[in-house]
Amino acid sequence: IVMTQSPATLSVSPGDRASLSCRASQSVNSNLAWYQQKPGQAPRLLIYDASTRATGIPARFSGTGSGTDFTLTISSLQSEDFAVYYCHQYHNWPPSDYTFGLGTKLEIK
Amino acid sequence: EVQLVESGGGLVQPGGSLRLSCVASGFTVSTKYMSWVRQAPGKGLEWVSVIYTGETTHYAESVKGRFTISRDSSKNTVYLQMDSLRVEDTAVYYCANDRLRGFDLWGQGTLVTVSS
Numbered sequence: 001i002v003m004t005q006s007p008a009t010l011s012v013s014p015g016d017r018a019s020l021s022c023r024a025s026q027s028v029n030s031n032l033a034w035y036q037q038k039p040g041q042a043p044r045l046l047i048y049d050a051s052t053r054a055t056g057i058p059a060r061f062s063g064t065g066s067g068t069d070f071t072l073t074i075s076s077l078q079s080e081d082f083a084v085y086y087c088h089q090y091h092n093w094p095p096s097d098y099t100f101g102l103g104t105k106l107e108i109k
Numbered sequence: 110e111v112q113l114v115e116s117g118g119g120l121v122q123p124g125g126s127l128r129l130s131c132v133a134s135g136f137t138v139s140t141k142y143m144s145w146v147r148q149a150p151g152k153g154l155e156w157v158s159v160i161y162t163g164e165t166t167h168y169a170e171s172v173k174g175r176f177t178i179s180r181d182s183s184k185n186t187v188y189l190q191m192d193s194l195r196v197e198d199t200a201v202y203y204c205a206n207d208r209l210r211g212f213d214l215w216g217q218g219t220l221v222t223v224s225s
Contacts, residue, residue: 031210033210033211033212035154035211035212041217042203042205042215042216042217042218043154043203043212043215044215045211045212045213047211048208048210048211048213049210054211054213055213086153086154088154088211088212090209090210090211094159094167095144095156095159095167095207096156096167096168096169096170098156099156100153100154100155100156101153102153103153
């Protein structure tokens with residue numbers, strides 16, 4: 001399953017809203033996660049099952065979608081939110097079928 | 110504190126070997142599905158291998174036959190033995206807990222560079 005993220009780079013002003021897209025080449029139901037990665041750091045799980053926030057994730061992060069089209073929305077961007085975001089499908093098993101998108105870089109406008 | 114700490118990365122020539130270690134604290138690795146995920150410089154994420162709570166293991170096609178994942182419960186550590194290394198194996202290697210609904214705990218990563 002190929003995961004396509006768009007746009008590759010998104011420029012947004014602090015305080016504004018950002019919407020990041022992830023599209024699967026075939027249905028993954030709701031078996032989708034989102035991660036945030038800052039330079040020099042490991043990825044951090046934000047959302048799983050397409051719309052459930054992971055422990056400790058602020059409410060300004062929300063995930064929607066099912067099937068092939070998914071969106072990560074960050075309302076009222078904070079300075080610490082500028083990072084690269086990856087989607088990850090875990091629909092198929094075993095994990096050798098897990099795939100990640102190439103990422104969207106969220107940068108300050 | 111729940112955390113994962115990787116070590117063992119470094120510079121190795123093509124065809125060489127390395128063994129990565131991932132020490133867990135705050136939980137028992139034998140009760141979790143533990144994976145290795147890698148990230149080539151400036152690139153995205155690629156799942157590499159997993160070891161389940163039993164001894165079942167799985168590998169990405171790109172590393173099958175060359176990498177071996179294992180676990181030492183007495184040391185609460187997961188290993189990745191990497192043999193016949195190729196230039197394209199150059200990456201930061203992360204160990205991570207696979208909860209089958211995303212990877213919810215990651216180590217800080219260890220850099221493996223394969224170059225002559």
